[in-house]
Amino acid sequence: MSEIESRFEEELGARDMPDPREAQAPHHEHPSAKEYIRIGVILAVLTALEVATYYVDVGGALVPTLIGLSVVKFALVVMWFMHLKFDSPTYARFFMMGLAGAATLYLVVLIIFGIFPVE
Amino acid sequence: MASLSVPASGRGLLRRPTANTGFWSWFTTVDHKKIGILYGMSAFVFFIIGGLEALLIRAQLYQPDGTLLNADQYNQIFTMHGITMIFLFVMPMSAAFFNYMIPLQIGARDVAFPRLNAYSFWVFLLGGLFLYSSPFLGGAPNGGWFGYAPNSTTDPSIGMTFYAIGLLITGIASTVGAVNLAVTVVNMRAPGMTLFRMPPFVWMGLVVQFLLVFSLPIITIALFQLLFDRRWDTAFFDPTRGGEPILWQHLFWLFGHPEVYILILPAFGIISEILPVFSRKPLFGYQFVVFSGIAIGFIGFGVWAHHMFAAGLGPVANTAFGITTAIIAIPTGIKIFNWMGTMYGGDIRFASPMLYAVGAVAMFVIGGLSGVTHAIVPSDYQQTDTYYIVAHFHYVIFGGAVFGIFAGLFYWWPKVFGRKLGEASGKVQFWLLLVGFNLAFGPMHILGLQGMIRREYTYPETLGLTFWNQMSTVGAFLIALSVLMFMVNAVRTQLKARGETIEDPWDARTLEWLTSSPPPAHNFDEIPTVHALDEFWHRKYVEDERTGRLVPAQAGASDESEPPHGGGHGSIHLPGPSYWPLVSGLGLPIMGYGVLYSWWLIGLGAVVVLVGFYGWALEPSVAEE
Amino acid sequence: MADLAISPEHGAAGAQDEHATSTGLPNTKIAMWVFLASECMLFGALISTYVLYRGSSQTGPYPDDVFDIPYTSVSSFVLLASSLTMVLALASAQKHDVARMRLWLLTTAMLGLTFVGGQVYEFTLFYDEGLSITTNLFGTTFYVLTGFHGVHVTVGILMLLSLVSFSAADRLPHDAAFPVEMVGLYWHFVDIVWIVIFTVVYLIPTPSPAPA
Numbered sequence: 001m002s003e004i005e006s007r008f009e010e011e012l013g014a015r016d017m018p019d020p021r022e023a024q025a026p027h028h029e030h031p032s033a034k035e036y037i038r039i040g041v042i043l044a045v046l047t048a049l050e051v052a053t054y055y056v057d058v059g060g061a062l063v064p065t066l067i068g069l070s071v072v073k074f075a076l077v078v079m080w081f082m083h084l085k086f087d088s089p090t091y092a093r094f095f096m097m098g099l100a101g102a103a104t105l106y107l108v109v110l111i112i113f114g115i116f117p118v119e
Numbered sequence: 120m121a122s123l124s125v126p127a128s129g130r131g132l133l134r135r136p137t138a139n140t141g142f143w144s145w146f147t148t149v150d151h152k153k154i155g156i157l158y159g160m161s162a163f164v165f166f167i168i169g170g171l172e173a174l175l176i177r178a179q180l181y182q183p184d185g186t187l188l189n190a191d192q193y194n195q196i197f198t199m200h201g202i203t204m205i206f207l208f209v210m211p212m213s214a215a216f217f218n219y220m221i222p223l224q225i226g227a228r229d230v231a232f233p234r235l236n237a238y239s240f241w242v243f244l245l246g247g248l249f250l251y252s253s254p255f256l257g258g259a260p261n262g263g264w265f266g267y268a269p270n271s272t273t274d275p276s277i278g279m280t281f282y283a284i285g286l287l288i289t290g291i292a293s294t295v296g297a298v299n300l301a302v303t304v305v306n307m308r309a310p311g312m313t314l315f316r317m318p319p320f321v322w323m324g325l326v327v328q329f330l331l332v333f334s335l336p337i338i339t340i341a342l343f344q345l346l347f348d349r350r351w352d353t354a355f356f357d358p359t360r361g362g363e364p365i366l367w368q369h370l371f372w373l374f375g376h377p378e379v380y381i382l383i384l385p386a387f388g389i390i391s392e393i394l395p396v397f398s399r400k401p402l403f404g405y406q407f408v409v410f411s412g413i414a415i416g417f418i419g420f421g422v423w424a425h426h427m428f429a430a431g432l433g434p435v436a437n438t439a440f441g442i443t444t445a446i447i448a449i450p451t452g453i454k455i456f457n458w459m460g461t462m463y464g465g466d467i468r469f470a471s472p473m474l475y476a477v478g479a480v481a482m483f484v485i486g487g488l489s490g491v492t493h494a495i496v497p498s499d500y501q502q503t504d505t506y507y508i509v510a511h512f513h514y515v516i517f518g519g520a521v522f523g524i525f526a527g528l529f530y531w532w533p534k535v536f537g538r539k540l541g542e543a544s545g546k547v548q549f550w551l552l553l554v555g556f557n558l559a560f561g562p563m564h565i566l567g568l569q570g571m572i573r574r575e576y577t578y579p580e581t582l583g584l585t586f587w588n589q590m591s592t593v594g595a596f597l598i599a600l601s602v603l604m605f606m607v608n609a610v611r612t613q614l615k616a617r618g619e620t621i622e623d624p625w626d627a628r629t630l631e632w633l634t635s636s637p638p639p640a641h642n643f644d645e646i647p648t649v650h651a652l653d654e655f656w657h658r659k660y661v662e663d664e665r666t667g668r669l670v671p672a673q674a675g676a677s678d679e680s681e682p683p684h685g686g687g688h689g690s691i692h693l694p695g696p697s698y699w700p701l702v703s704g705l706g707l708p709i710m711g712y713g714v715l716y717s718w719w720l721i722g723l724g725a726v727v728v729l730v731g732f733y734g735w736a737l738e739p740s741v742a743e744e
Numbered sequence: 745m746a747d748l749a750i751s752p753e754h755g756a757a758g759a760q761d762e763h764a765t766s767t768g769l770p771n772t773k774i775a776m777w778v779f780l781a782s783e784c785m786l787f788g789a790l791i792s793t794y795v796l797y798r799g800s801s802q803t804g805p806y807p808d809d810v811f812d813i814p815y816t817s818v819s820s821f822v823l824l825a826s827s828l829t830m831v832l833a834l835a836s837a838q839k840h841d842v843a844r845m846r847l848w849l850l851t852t853a854m855l856g857l858t859f860v861g862g863q864v865y866e867f868t869l870f871y872d873e874g875l876s877i878t879t880n881l882f883g884t885t886f887y888v889l890t891g892f893h894g895v896h897v898t899v900g901i902l903m904l905l906s907l908v909s910f911s912a913a914d915r916l917p918h919d920a921a922f923p924v925e926m927v928g929l930y931w932h933f934v935d936i937v938w939i940v941i942f943t944v945v946y947l948i949p950t951p952s953p954a955p956a
Contacts, residue, residue, distance in 0.1 A: 033835050040828035047824060050947055051817040063948055070943040073824075074936050081831045082932045088769055091777040098781025101333055102788030105420060109369050112424070112436050113796055231771040294782065302775045306765040332782045340789035343888070353877055353884040355793070361800040361881045370789060729902075736906070737915060 039080045136696045147696035149233035155219030162212035169203035177595040183580040193576030194261035201264030207247045213385035217324045223631035224318045226309025231302040238700035239296035246288035249708045253281035268356035268367035272348040283346035284711040297331035311649035318629045322409045323388030326416040330377045338374035372423035380419040386523025390476045397473035398465025404457040411450035418447045428499045437496045444494035471545035475526030482518025507567025513560045537620040537636045541608045548604040555597025562587035628656035641691045703731025794885040801880035806952040810870045819862045826855035827935045837921035853904040903927045
């Protein structure tokens, strides 16, 4: 099998046709309830920071800050609450196809519409 | 155990059906093979209807200032022709092939979610029926299959509202089916069947499911926006309130371009199965065929605005999309060369499936060549909205996909029904179709370059377009004759006495031929273990060490040498039939009519959907004794 | 057709102990992630339509006229909290603590209901201030985007309540954590869509046109 084929097989985990029982067994780390609560608190703090921008004038840094904060929140929920960080990379690859695909395609549409000062 | 199903005990809302045979069993079946047949039969009926619409178009255009159809009728007919052929024929027919063959080709007993599979079929059928109820309820869609705003948002007839709702319903069917088949291919292959030992048809199928999954949501939103503009006066495409009609075009073609690859890739898969069998040679450059299929899928998302070159996007956008469009010709070209390489030096038999497969390649090349001319923007300015484009897409869709579908029908008919379609008739029918098709659509290149405009119900005598229009109409009727011949062939084949079934009539290469024709409900007595691409072929033949020629393998050598695998001990577990997919599906057109007529119906439809889903979720896996 | 026993595993979905899946992963989980990937495309279209039309409304009311950021912030906290309770429900399910699982599921549903109720109330306020779905582009794109999101939340609430009642009726499979996990994935997704909407629609200001 060529190298590219092997990479495909690895990415979809088919190489050794593993025993499903192994995949189901919780041998991978589950965050504890405490950790989840910690993540929850971080999320709350980040949200508070976002809301703070409504009250505090940050000038030109407003949009980048807001986008940055929401990206971090997004990532925290996806990676910890949705467990993507600890699960098989297969799920992440499928999800990223959709996420990256959507971001790219719609960005192109908006650029064509001249929504950004670049054009 | 990772499962959503409820324990075997307990009673659902209705007794779970048990019948696997008989007329009513078709309404409750969850067997992928029966569902495949249901898809195939429904799709063929829509093919006939779409064909009749085409004949009406061609009859109207036979002469200048035609009076067979007025402009309004013409608009409805050509719109329904496009919608029917694309959404109600080619896509479901591909679904028929995928549903029937993919589990067999990967050595599985069924798809990942059998009841969801049935649901997809019923929702598709109900969506098609919903669309076809429109002429009786005020008027069929009349804004073209592409429904450009603001024409589609402001047209006073009810047709485009049916369009939006009907395609939303069929879109649900396709999305659900796509997730189902994608998971099936990713996760249910027989032991030893790595991705690169999958038949090319399965690979093309996998790419198609991902195209569906990522493109359908886009048109879903576009259709909702269209629906809301029409029904509830929202401003999405209303320029008087700042809306941008061009947004519709972007959203539509973001779906619409991947859609055309959804239409053609199944045929590419079928061709990739047939050429090796009838050349008695492996597919040349299998990896290239696979990777080019993936590339087509991926790049297919990057070319959509080539449908909008004349829409005023500006030179930068036009150039960018002209480049990506030119690039996407490359992976397709790679396939063509691989197919030619497969045939070269092969021991070729021109049975009907092979004729159709080769015909499909040839016709697609012609369509691809005109497609390349569209990629050049200034050239497209002349071609767009003329019959030159009509010629192009019929060469690729009809010439490519439909010829491919016929190839698949002839090839797999014995697998599904245990008998071959009549060969002599099949060959005559092929040549008739080839002649008729080229006569119908070849002249359209000329007509387009002479300036004949699309989507116009008539043309004046003075334009000098009459002769080729007449030729084209003759061709269309030859096509009709050929399809009629096919139907007669099919009916006669099915009516004659079964006789002895030949399990492997074509001396084929892939796993679906390993089991009986037609297969038993459980597909395989033993799930095969796969050691190579073209596993079935390698079980039949080995290379003689001295001469290098193929000789039959030791009888019974590989089949029984594998230990039983999977559920091979004792009984085989299959999912039981169910009412719920059909019941839940019924809720959708009810909601659809509700959007048209009454909020109460929306509510009722929603209740039916919910009851259907809860019945489904609570259904015991084992029928009550 | 005689001896085709129908086994529980094949009823709907999921990997079965006796049938290896090619990836070792359960069918339903792969299906859910593929579905969520497609939902990215769905909400992407709605959000980019909103962004495209931002500032293009030709008449008011404009966002600044109607938005109540403190109010919506509370809604956002509520939805975020529901993601936390969801994950706690899953943790309880994994420990087979059925009572806690039901409690957290119910809490998640209640928080979700609070969110939706808050949205509905917010919409009525906007409507009273003259913003309907047909008033202008802002009304059209705002109500449709948040409406789609709200419908998704509502479906999620139905699924959560179903889990609780199925559990109470002992109709969940023995490994209840799996369906809880699946509903959880959907629920978190609905939450992350809101994270984007809250920022893009509410927090990033839309310049109101200067008065004529």
